[in-house]
Amino acid sequence: MKRKRSALALTAALMTTLVTACGGGAETGAKASAGDSYSIGVVRFASSDPGSEGIVQSYLAAAKERGWETSSVDPQGAAGQAVGAISNFVQKQVDLIVVAVFPSDALAAGIKAAKSAGIPVVSIGGGTTDGVPVSLDFGRSNAKPLTEQMVKDTGGKGDLLVLGFTPGLPCVGREEELKAQLKETDIKVTRKEVPIPGQVEAGTEFAQAWLASHPKGSRPLAIWGCFDDPAIGAVSALRQTGRDDVLVYGINGTPAAVKAVKGGDMRATAYVDPATEGKRLADVTPDVIAAGTDAKERTLLPDVHAVTPANVDDFLKKFPGVLR
Amino acid sequence: MTVIVEDSIKEASASSSSTARVVWRLIGQYGTIAMLGLLIVTMTALEPSVFATSDNLVNVLNQSAIPAMIALGLTFPLVTGDFDLSIGNTASLSGVVACTLMRDVDMSIWMAISAAIMVGLVIGLVNGVVVTVLNVNSLVATLGVGTMAIGVNYKIAGGQPVGLSDSESFLEISLGTLLGIPYPVYIMIGFTAVLWLLLNRTVLGQSMQAVGGNPVAARLSGVRVERVRLVSFVICGAFAALTGVLLASRTGSAAVSGGDGYLLSAFAAAFFGSAVLRDGQFHIIGTLVGVITVAIGFNAIALTGMATYWQYLFQGLLLVLGVGVGSLARRRTAAT
Numbered sequence: 001m002k003r004k005r006s007a008l009a010l011t012a013a014l015m016t017t018l019v020t021a022c023g024g025g026a027e028t029g030a031k032a033s034a035g036d037s038y039s040i041g042v043v044r045f046a047s048s049d050p051g052s053e054g055i056v057q058s059y060l061a062a063a064k065e066r067g068w069e070t071s072s073v074d075p076q077g078a079a080g081q082a083v084g085a086i087s088n089f090v091q092k093q094v095d096l097i098v099v100a101v102f103p104s105d106a107l108a109a110g111i112k113a114a115k116s117a118g119i120p121v122v123s124i125g126g127g128t129t130d131g132v133p134v135s136l137d138f139g140r141s142n143a144k145p146l147t148e149q150m151v152k153d154t155g156g157k158g159d160l161l162v163l164g165f166t167p168g169l170p171c172v173g174r175e176e177e178l179k180a181q182l183k184e185t186d187i188k189v190t191r192k193e194v195p196i197p198g199q200v201e202a203g204t205e206f207a208q209a210w211l212a213s214h215p216k217g218s219r220p221l222a223i224w225g226c227f228d229d230p231a232i233g234a235v236s237a238l239r240q241t242g243r244d245d246v247l248v249y250g251i252n253g254t255p256a257a258v259k260a261v262k263g264g265d266m267r268a269t270a271y272v273d274p275a276t277e278g279k280r281l282a283d284v285t286p287d288v289i290a291a292g293t294d295a296k297e298r299t300l301l302p303d304v305h306a307v308t309p310a311n312v313d314d315f316l317k318k319f320p321g322v323l324r
Numbered sequence: 325m326t327v328i329v330e331d332s333i334k335e336a337s338a339s340s341s342s343t344a345r346v347v348w349r350l351i352g353q354y355g356t357i358a359m360l361g362l363l364i365v366t367m368t369a370l371e372p373s374v375f376a377t378s379d380n381l382v383n384v385l386n387q388s389a390i391p392a393m394i395a396l397g398l399t400f401p402l403v404t405g406d407f408d409l410s411i412g413n414t415a416s417l418s419g420v421v422a423c424t425l426m427r428d429v430d431m432s433i434w435m436a437i438s439a440a441i442m443v444g445l446v447i448g449l450v451n452g453v454v455v456t457v458l459n460v461n462s463l464v465a466t467l468g469v470g471t472m473a474i475g476v477n478y479k480i481a482g483g484q485p486v487g488l489s490d491s492e493s494f495l496e497i498s499l500g501t502l503l504g505i506p507y508p509v510y511i512m513i514g515f516t517a518v519l520w521l522l523l524n525r526t527v528l529g530q531s532m533q534a535v536g537g538n539p540v541a542a543r544l545s546g547v548r549v550e551r552v553r554l555v556s557f558v559i560c561g562a563f564a565a566l567t568g569v570l571l572a573s574r575t576g577s578a579a580v581s582g583g584d585g586y587l588l589s590a591f592a593a594a595f596f597g598s599a600v601l602r603d604g605q606f607h608i609i610g611t612l613v614g615v616i617t618v619a620i621g622f623n624a625i626a627l628t629g630m631a632t633y634w635q636y637l638f639q640g641l642l643l644v645l646g647v648g649v650g651s652l653a654r655r656r657t658a659a660t
Binding site: 041044047069070071072073074075076077078079080081083084085087088089090091092093103105106107108109112165166167172193 | 374377379380383386387390391478482483484485487491495498499571573574575576577579580581582583584585586619622623625626627628629630631632633635636
């Protein structure tokens with residue numbers, strides 16, 4: 001009898017998971033009334049990626065407020081899975097597919113399937129291509145004010161350690177902006193590629209080695225991370241070596257980075273408000289659906305806030321949720 | 325009279341025990357299949373107009389094709405009792421090699437694919453040599469070789485995705501159809517049949533199963549254990565490379581970490597499949613069922629609009645229940 005109960009309990013657990021899940025989760029918006037309702041499929045990048053997740057969640061919340069039906073899938077950073085997710089949304093005949101971070105031209109089979117079905121795709125940070133008429137820039141724009149700050153702080157001369165991540169399209173765009181701004185300067189660059197996972201530790205290790213070969217007082221020194229995590233790793237290296245002569249810059253405005261700016265350990269980070277950008281995407285959604293797959297390609301530019309010790313208090317008043 | 329009553333009790337007890345054994349044996353062998361059936365029935369009830377369609381069936385099979393290649397290959401070292409942790413890195417590297425050769429050397433598609441599969445064969449060979457000749461534990465050996473593959477990958481691609489200027493012909497491998505069914509589905513079915521025959525109908529396959537069952541007994545029976553294990557790694561490497569090529573043809577480019585994500589899903593499918601129809605043994609059909617079950621789960625999540633956390637809960641629970649129920653059933657069968 002006990003055995004039968006065990007088997008029944010296990011089966012019931014599976015059924016409960018499935019049925020409860022299918023009954024609707026936090027992201028399943030109520031269907032809107034006929035005429036203005038949209039069905040949106042969202043392909044996240046990875047649930048563990050705070051940069052894109054904030055915008056995705058804000059978009060889902062904005063869509064829910066407007067009564068649109070949403071489904072989202074996490075392909076865990078795998079492009080093959082993302083293509084599969086797009087195909088599933090094509091089967092579901094959604095009105096629009098939103099894809100986060102994956103380069104649009106690296107999802108060829110999925111994008112083609114969506115285009116063939118007449119479903120437009122919007123990208124968060126992946127760029128526009130045939131079938132993806134709209135993309136929210138998540139790369140180059142984010143680096144602009146921060147890099148301008150760095151060039152101003154160093155007076156356009158000195159040594160710079162760049163912590164980059166080439167496989168990520170946003171980081172590639174950010175480094176393009178950095179290179180463009182460094183063209184007319186006398187800043188000597190040492191570049192290191194950080195791995196993911198392990199980006200914080202790599203930032204620490206690369207910074208320690210670089211600091212050893214760049215003693216205090218030589219030239220203006222700075223460290224530039226294409227996102228905050230390796231920059232935070234560099235801050236740790238500075239603390240360990242007792243150095244206070246190196247300016248550290250990061251991008252994304254993570255809680256750790258904003259705290260480091262407030263504490264004077266980082267010179268600046270660039271922040272994009274996910275709520276604003278999620279709403280921006282929601283605002284353009286009806287137009288994109290109406291225009292379809294052949295709409296004119298356009299890139300949406302986010303509002304980027306450079307957070308420095310001088311403005312961090314005002315920044316936190318404006319965005320009190322950042323440190324949570 | 326007393327004797328008759330005692331005999332009746334013994335007979336009833338034996339009959340009950342025999343029934344329990346049959347029930348547990350059925351659960352052990354068919355529990356995972358029943359779970360897949362339950363999933364299909366539930367989804368059909370919830371989304372009848374979208375899920376239970378021929379288009380969606382083809383869609384699910386098409387999505388299963390790439391993970392199936394890598395998981396089917398992985399089944400071979402698992403059968404011989406080894407692990408291969410380099411498969412994800414091998415898939416990533418082979419995709420990058422194929423796309424780089426096509427883009428930079430202007431190599432034909434089929435030559436580039438052949439070269440990429442050669443890369444997989446070499447990695448498998450290195451894995452096999454390190455495990456069988458240097459006698460390094462397969463977990464450590466394949467972890468090391470896989471990490472070297474990452475280094476080679478970065479050397480070739482510089483960390484950047486390798487895109488193709490004219491990818492139409494290459495994409496055709498994934499997008500092309502015959503009788504309305506995409507080529508990858510045929511590739512999956514074809515290789516499943518070939519690998520099933522290899523594992524079940526050849527001396528090599530029987531030797532692999534013997535080595536996995538009891539390597540000492542296999543050696544005493546004249547099986548060249550080290551050679552058999554080495555071949556299993558080579559097959560695994562080749563199929564990991566094929567996975568990378570198919571992935572690149574689906575995405576139209578190759579990313580340095582593009583295939584890495586298949587490592588865990590391949591292991592999950594193979595272990596789930598070990599509880600399909602057999603008593604915890606890795607086998608080709610089981611692995612395929614495992615891959616398709618995961619694909620149906622992924623499909624269900626997209627169609628029903630589940631919140632993302634359910635995706636992880638569901639996949640984890642499916643694996644634990646699939647393997648756990650099978651394991652429990654085998655213990656109960658043995659005990660009754």
